[in-house]
Amino acid sequence: xxxxxxxxxxxxxxxxxxxxxxxxxxxxxxxxxxxxxxxxxxxxxxxxxxxxxxxxxxxxxxxxxxxxxxxxxxxxxxxxxxxxxxxxxxxxxxxxxxxxxxxxxxxxxxxxxxxxxxxxxxxxxxxxxxxxxxxxxxxxxxxxxxxxxxxxxxxxxxxxxxxxxxxxxxxxxxxxxxxxxxxxxxxxxxxxxxxxxxxxxxxxxxxxxxxxxxxxxxxxxxxxxxxxxxxxxxxxxxxxxxxxxxxxxxxxxxxxxxxxxxxxxxxxxxxxxxxxxxxxxxxxxxxxxxxxxxxxxxxxxxxxxxxxxxxxxxxxxxxxxxxxxxxxxx
Numbered sequence: 001x002x003x004x005x006x007x008x009x010x011x012x013x014x015x016x017x018x019x020x021x022x023x024x025x026x027x028x029x030x031x032x033x034x035x036x037x038x039x040x041x042x043x044x045x046x047x048x049x050x051x052x053x054x055x056x057x058x059x060x061x062x063x064x065x066x067x068x069x070x071x072x073x074x075x076x077x078x079x080x081x082x083x084x085x086x087x088x089x090x091x092x093x094x095x096x097x098x099x100x101x102x103x104x105x106x107x108x109x110x111x112x113x114x115x116x117x118x119x120x121x122x123x124x125x126x127x128x129x130x131x132x133x134x135x136x137x138x139x140x141x142x143x144x145x146x147x148x149x150x151x152x153x154x155x156x157x158x159x160x161x162x163x164x165x166x167x168x169x170x171x172x173x174x175x176x177x178x179x180x181x182x183x184x185x186x187x188x189x190x191x192x193x194x195x196x197x198x199x200x201x202x203x204x205x206x207x208x209x210x211x212x213x214x215x216x217x218x219x220x221x222x223x224x225x226x227x228x229x230x231x232x233x234x235x236x237x238x239x240x241x242x243x244x245x246x247x248x249x250x251x252x253x254x255x256x257x258x259x260x261x262x263x264x265x266x267x268x269x270x271x272x273x274x275x276x277x278x279x280x281x282x283x284x285x286x287x288x289x290x291x292x293x294x295x296x297x298x299x300x301x302x303x304x305x306x307x308x309x310x311x312x313x314x315x316x317x318x319x320x321x322x323x324x325x326x327x328x329x330x
Contacts, residue, residue, distance in 0.1 A: 001081055002255055002270070006237075012041050013313070021248050025268045027273055028059050028088060028289075030058070030061060030088060030303065031062040031063070031088070031178045032061055032089075032091070032310075033063075033066050033083075033089045034055075034063055034064065034065050034090050034092050035066045035067075035068050035080050035089065036048045036065055036066070036067050036068070036076065036092050036093070036095055036328075037067075037068050037075060037076025037077060037091070037097060038069050038076075039065065039067060039069045039137075040067050042095075043207060044094065044258065045065070045257065046246075047123075047124065047296060048065050048092040049065050050287060051123060051230045051278075051281055051282075052064070053094065053325050054281045054284060055277055055278065057275075058277045058278055058280055067283045070162065071105075071108075072096070072100065072104070072161070072329055073096060073109075074101055074109060074110055074111070075286050076093065076097075077098075077101075077111055077117065078089060078110040078111050079116055080117065080220075080261070080262070080263055081113075081116035085264070085265045085267075085276060086267070087262055087266050087267070087270035089262075089263065090247065090260050090262050091182060091260065092258065092259075092260050093259065093261070094256055094257065095165070095256050095257050095314065096163075096164065096165060096256070098114075098259065098261070099114075099152075099314050099315050099317075099318040099324060100115070100165070100258075100318045100321070102114075103322035103323065104328065104329040105320055105329050106269070108329075109320050113173075113261075114311060114312060114315065116121070116263070117261040117262065117264055118261060118262045118264050118266050118271060118300075118304070119304050119305075119307040119311055120261055120262055120274045120275050120278060120304055120307065121259060121260060121261070121279065121307050122179060122257050122301055122310070123258055123260060123298065124258045124282075124291065124297060124298055124299060125255055125256065125257045125258075125261060125293050125297050125299050126207070126208070126224075126256055126297060127209050127226045127227035127231060127255055127256065127291075128166055128169065128205050128206055128208070128226035129205070129206065129207075129222055129224075129225055129226060129231075129237070129295075129315075130203060130204070130205050130222070130223050130224045130225075131204055131211050131220040131221060131222050131223065132144065132203045132220065132221050132223060133196055133197070133199050133201075133202060133220065133221075135156065135322075137222075138202075138221075140166065140223060140287050141224040141241070144203070144223060144244070145177050145179060146182065148177075148179040149179050150176070151178075152179075152180035153180045153181075155181045155182065155202050155203065156181070156184050156201040156202045157170055157182065157202065157203045157204060157205065158183070158184045158185075158186055158192030158196055159180050159185050159199065159205070160185075160186060160188055160192060160206050160213050161185050161188070161255065162185045162327050162329060163284070163325075163328075163329045165181060165205075165254065166189075166204065166205040166206050166207075167185065167205075167325065167327060168318075168321040168322065168324075168325050168327065169205055169226055169254040169321070169328070170183060170205055170324035171183075171321075172252055172254075172324060173205075173247075173252060173325070173327075174296075175324060176247055176250040176251075177250075178302045181203075184201055188208070189206055189210055190210070193211070196220065197214060197219050205226060205254070206257075207295070208231070208237070208294070208295035209294045215236075216236075219329045222237065222240050222241070223240070224240060224246050225237070225240050225241070225243065226244050226252070226254030227242050227243065227253055227255055228243050228252065229242045230242045231244075231295060234295050237295075243319070257299075257314075259280055259295075259307065259311075260274070262274065267306075268304075271304050272304065274310065275303065275304050276292065278300060279300045282300050283298075284298070
């Protein structure tokens with residue numbers, strides 16, 4: 001005789017297997033749309049296209065990248081939240097959209113990501129880098145901080161906009177180091193980089209792919225990684241110290257993460273198919289070899305539920321960053 005508890009477990013397993021089998025038969029039945037909530041051409045867009053190219057043969061359907069820029073990524077997130085809940089429309093985005101925007105936009109936030117979107121998996125993590133114009137006298141992070149303390153407000157830092165990861169971690173740094181650095185927000189990172197190269201601003205915290213060409217050509221000098229540890233997976237940056245070395249005990253660890261999510265209430269079986277497919281994609285060593293020099297470290301979560309738990313835990317961290325910065329995007 002089967003015990004009641006064992007019967008419940010067997011029944012649950014049978015339901016899960018039936019759900020998975022049904023999803024496998026029905027999904028995907030047409031091209032999958034991967035919405036990227038930024039304009040084409042940037043590092044995030046390039047990575048999304050690399051993933052889409054490798055995801056297509058695994059799913060047996062074309063995976064088409066659809067750029068939907070606007071409102072700090074919120075337009076793309078809303079488009080996915082409102083899409084048919086069948087797994088054929090997905091969102092590829094960073095932590096900014098999924099956890100920071102909720103606190104930056106507040107009343108103007110069109111969706112609550114953690115309520116309106118379903119976790120599939122993270123696909124990469126990365127950090128930012130602090131660089132200065134190479135004509136400035138600061139040869140080290142300590143030099144920069146010493147000058148900033150002696151000259152409040154004179155050092156200027158450009159960013160790709162108010163509330164971006166660059167801005168949020170600048171404010172965290174200012175508090176920890178007790179310095180006054182003037183934030184100069186731009187409408188996009190490329191404009192800030194142009195002004196830094198021209199000497200119109202002094203420094204930037206920004207994503208590494210956009211900075212590397214300028215570092216290699218001698219226009220920018222890298223002083224410190226935004227992450228706690230060194231960027232050991234990018235050989236030419238491995239000598240640059242991390243925040244734990246330069247500001248021990250400050251707890252600064254500017255790690256960003258990128259993920260794929262689906263509309264909330266997408267069938268669990270479909271979510272698991274997508275998760276398994278993305279795990280296969282991100283395990284591709286040829287893809288990893290292309291991503292690491294761009295400072296993106298491939299990563300996946302053990303399950304959609306594990307990613308969901310991580311995502312919920314990150315909300316408090318990013319809320320604190322936004323509140324400490326005083327940034328508002330409304």
